[in-house]
Amino acid sequence: MFHREAGVFKTTYAADMALYPLPIAKWAVAAFAGLFIVIVPLTVDEYYVSILNLILIAVVGALGLNILTGYTGQISIGHGAFMSVGAYTAANLVVRLGAPFWITIPAGGLMAALIGAVVGVPSLRIKGIYLAIATLAAQLIIEWTINHVPAISGGVQASIQVPRPSLFGFQLKTQTELYLFLMFFAVLAIVATANLVRSRIGRAFVAVRDQDIAAEIIGINIFRYKLVAFALSSFYAGVTGVLYTYYLGIANYEQFQLPVSIDYLAMIIIGGLGSILGSIFGAVFVTLLPIATRWFLESFGALVFQQSDLANMIPNLRLILFGGLIIFFLVVEPEGLNRLWRNIRNYFRVWPFSY
């Protein structure tokens, strides 16, 4: 039961595509589920749970961007804007109609998917850098529109207060309650993505990424699949935006500006392009980086620097570290943290008799 295979012994396609390749995988998933759903909420402090909540939200967004950029090969520098579309859709629904979360979350996702598909239309004609620049333009245009149309943004500050979601008349007040709520959606996103990428659609995405002209020749309608990828990916982004709005209690476009799009791109680069586990690693890593930088400098920085200088240094050091890590991973380990994890696992697979 607790063993790994020493080589590839699969004889059927079904075995090759199974979600749980070995019995141990099921046990590992069960152990993780037990740890994160039962033990963590019971034992961990509120502050740390709030950090976990941020990670769970980022996981959903990173998975979405990975579907588009990692699996389909279309770069998007506009995901922050798609999140803001979801966030404002939900906020308006809540404030004007008092809609519950099981309406606002799909509605936010669908609205973002619609906008994302529109932004994806140029992908028929342009690709690579041109598409990157087009999505950058989409980011700036959506930001501007939300900021300048009071009907969407709800007035001067462009922010809308949103109460916490309630479940069966019971409002989620503490971070731990919110944690379980967010966990549901993060797990849903992970399972949905895992099943998507081994389906016909997922295979088509990968074919489009690897060589879109060749994919077209073997009969894949590349325009349709590129649009589907944009829509699906933006759906995830929209849901991320709604979840983040519930987490903050406010919808504000400043939470979804260009640096957010870049944060998510960094997540999938650092975690690993075209990998689900990589999206999770990346979300954890990029979310923890600023928190860890701050904690480290606040704890040890005072030994070397003045307290007043530190407040100045933290955001800048965070930027330097962030950019430096992106470059480091691109140059040294292009497949990201996921590859490092695989290397470790492969080492222990045949340990101690590796030769």
Added chain:
Amino acid sequence: MPDFEWRFTLVLLTNGVMIGLMYALIALGFVLIYKATDAINFAQGEFVMFAGFIAAGAAGLVGFWVSALLAVAGMVALGFGLERIVLRPLIGRPVIAVVMATIGLAAVLRGFATLVFGAGNRSIDMPVPDEPLNLGPVMIPPVQLVGAGVSLVFLAIFTWFFLKTRIGIAMRAVADGQQVAMAMGIDVRRYFALAWAMAGVVSALGGVVWGAMLSVDNQLALVGLKVFPVVILGGLDSVIGAVVGGLIVGVVENLAAGYFDPYVGGGTKDFVPYILMIAALMIRPEGMFGRRRIERV
């Protein structure tokens, strides 16, 4: 008052032409890199900002001219260094790798500049008069005139450079086909480094000129975002395209700001260039003067 209307339009147009030429200067750095190395530099705005910081930081100690030279020298060194450390290992890798690397670079430069020079606002005093020149119905600040002049001179130099000089022709050969260029005995890596250094020179001048006009802080990097509409309209690999694209963006955004800002509550300048760019991408992605690339399986 038709007379007033006409005058207002003329002022907007002149302003647009001046700003457009200054955009062209920054876009030139972008075009140089794309033309020679096929890389998109998302950190162009940060290059300009960094150069502005060097010039503004040194200006208090050594005077304007020396500080401008220092900025040029610093940016050339930076260009060489970045090519060696960051860009060279990425040769032959997918587009997204280079795009993300320059985005990472932008973050590093922004953080580093603010860390070293502080978040405060600095000014660059160009040795030109402050009062605007009065040319009949329009007034032009001398700083803008200098910026536009520098821009035109450099555009002329680079057009000549790519057409006539040995190095310029070698760079075009490298851009056309790296393997063929290598077979002809061209040291491809040397020309990559040279292209980044040249972009450094252009960014340094851009930093000095824009810094003198807007004053230097980390918001100066936002100028880089305007480069994209300019180069997409003109064509990513065309020097003349940078000028024409710059002029179009400058004029259109000024006219739009003059006529629409009162109705939508401002900010038209940050919006119209991108609409223009999306239209250009849909109609003619390679731009007005860009070379169409043929893709084969």
